[in-house]
Amino acid sequence: MTGRQVxxxxxxxxxxxxxxxxxxxxxxxYGYGVAGALLTGADxxxxxxxxxxxxxxxxxxxxxxxxxxxxxxxxxxxxxLPFAVQxxxxxxxxxxxxxxxxxxxxxxxxxxxxxxxxxxGALAMLPPAxxxxxxxxxxxAFPGMGDSPPPI
Amino acid sequence: MLAASATTLPLFAALTACAGPDPLSGPPxxxxxxxxxxxxxxxxxxxIWIYNRTMASYSALAPTLTALLAEHQAHLAQLRAMIVEPxxxxxxxxxxxxxxxxxxxxAALAQLRATEQAASTAxxxxxxxxxxxxxxxxxxxxxxxxxxxxxxxxARTSGSAH
Numbered sequence: 001m002t003g004r005q006v007x008x009x010x011x012x013x014x015x016x017x018x019x020x021x022x023x024x025x026x027x028x029x030y031g032y033g034v035a036g037a038l039l040t041g042a043d044x045x046x047x048x049x050x051x052x053x054x055x056x057x058x059x060x061x062x063x064x065x066x067x068x069x070x071x072x073x074x075x076x077x078x079x080x081l082p083f084a085v086q087x088x089x090x091x092x093x094x095x096x097x098x099x100x101x102x103x104x105x106x107x108x109x110x111x112x113x114x115x116x117x118x119x120x121g122a123l124a125m126l127p128p129a130x131x132x133x134x135x136x137x138x139x140x141a142f143p144g145m146g147d148s149p150p151p152i
Numbered sequence: 153m154l155a156a157s158a159t160t161l162p163l164f165a166a167l168t169a170c171a172g173p174d175p176l177s178g179p180p181x182x183x184x185x186x187x188x189x190x191x192x193x194x195x196x197x198x199x200i201w202i203y204n205r206t207m208a209s210y211s212a213l214a215p216t217l218t219a220l221l222a223e224h225q226a227h228l229a230q231l232r233a234m235i236v237e238p239x240x241x242x243x244x245x246x247x248x249x250x251x252x253x254x255x256x257x258x259a260a261l262a263q264l265r266a267t268e269q270a271a272s273t274a275x276x277x278x279x280x281x282x283x284x285x286x287x288x289x290x291x292x293x294x295x296x297x298x299x300x301x302x303x304x305x306x307a308r309t310s311g312s313a314h
Contacts, residue, residue, distance in 0.1 A: 103295065110291040111284035118279050122291035126272075129295040130302050139303060141223040142230075143295040144288070 014117050015070045017109040018061055021124070024105035025058040026075035028128075031098040034081065038091035047095060050131055054102070057124070092135050099132035100143075107144030160236050161186050161286075185286075188278045189234060190243065192290065195271055196228040198249040202267055206260050209253045213260070216307045220300050227293045234286060265304040272297035 012020075032051035039047050062072040085094045106128070109121025129143040140146075161183075182190070203221040207214050235243055254260045275294035279287045 107288050107291060110279065110288050113284075115280050118287060119276065122276050122279055122287075122294060125291060125295045126298045129299050133299045133303065139219065139223060139296065139299045141226040141296055142289075142292045143299065144292050 012108060012111055014109075014112050014114055015065060015068050017112050017117070017121070018065050018068070019070070019073045020108050021102070021105040021121075022058060022061040022065065023073050024102045025054050025061060026073070027079050028054040028098040028102050029058060030075065030079050031081070031094055034085055035091040035094045035098075038085065039088055043088065043092065046134070047091075050095065050099075053127060053131075057102075096132050096135035099128040099135060100146075102128040103132060103144040104146075160234050161189055185281060185283075186235075188282070189231065189286070192275065192278060192293075193228065193231045193235075193243055194246070194248055195274060196224055196231060197245065197247050199224050199267060199271060200228065201247045201250060202264065205250075205253050206264060210257045210260055213257060213307075216303070217264075220303065223296055223300070227296065230289060231293075234289065261304050261307055265301050268297045268301040268304060272301065 029051060032047055032054065036044055036047040036051060065072045081094065082097055083090065083093070085091055103125050106121045106124040109124070110118050112118055112121070125144055132143070133139050200221065203217055203224065207217050207221070232243055237243060251263065254263055272294045275290045275297065278290045282290060
């Protein structure tokens with residue numbers, strides 16, 4: 001779920017990129033279930049709103065993949081968390097990590113050659129990038145690409 | 153000597169698909185992709201100029217703006233790195249937009265926020281026709297600028313971003 005460096009020597013297919021985004025949304029839906037249980041007050045309210053946003057995004061991606069004639073990847077029964085999540089602080093960190101992962105997955109959609117999907121991917125990056133900032137409390141220079149500059 | 157990778161664009165050579173350019177007629181015209189990249193560089197230079205002027209006018213905003221400015225400088229470095237500069241020619245470093253800094257901190261923040269939002273939208277317009285790697289760079293910068301706009305919307309004039 002952590003931000004990995006994105007390298008794209010060749011453009012992925014539309015279905016591949018959308019399936020990767022869908023897998024990230026599945027992970028986010030699961031992860032917010034974990035994080036939300038450890039949060040209270042305004043943070044829990046925000047986590048609930050974000051959880052619902054990821055469910056909507058998941059449904060959108062599933063519909064897009066079906067429209068392309070493929071079978072949407074299913075959610076896993078459980079996910080290995082990237083670190084121990086046992087209190088509000090680590091829950092907020094998990095939320096930020098989930099949003100970074102989703103942002104990165106949508107950046108993969110930007111690499112496809114289809115212009116409509118490319119724009120969809122770029123626009124879809126904006127909500128998770130903003131949510132990541134809200135959870136982390138700071139911005140990063142290259143959302144979707146991790147903390148390091150992209151490779152040249 | 154610079155070596156062009158799959159993700160860099162030569163600035164003045166091999167810019168168009170025309171066959172056999174006349175070597176005596178001067179450099180060939182810039183391709184649409186290179187023009188977009190140069191526009192992106194100029195836009196970042198303009199943003200950096202506005203940030204510097206705003207911070208010079210309102211030092212209390214420095215705690216908020218310093219980190220955002222640093223990210224714009226990182227954007228500029230990455231965009232410039234996508235361009236191959238032949239010997240003797242370089243990417244323009246001209247700032248093309250120098251708006252006046254508003255008379256209040258809140259208005260200055262609002263100007264920065266609007267500029268960030270416009271810059272993000274402009275990055276998205278550059279996606280069409282770009283290579284996958286360059287499109288991803290534009291999209292990532294667009295997302296960064298959108299987060300800047302959000303941070304500036306909630307920033308207090310005392311200087312706190314969050």
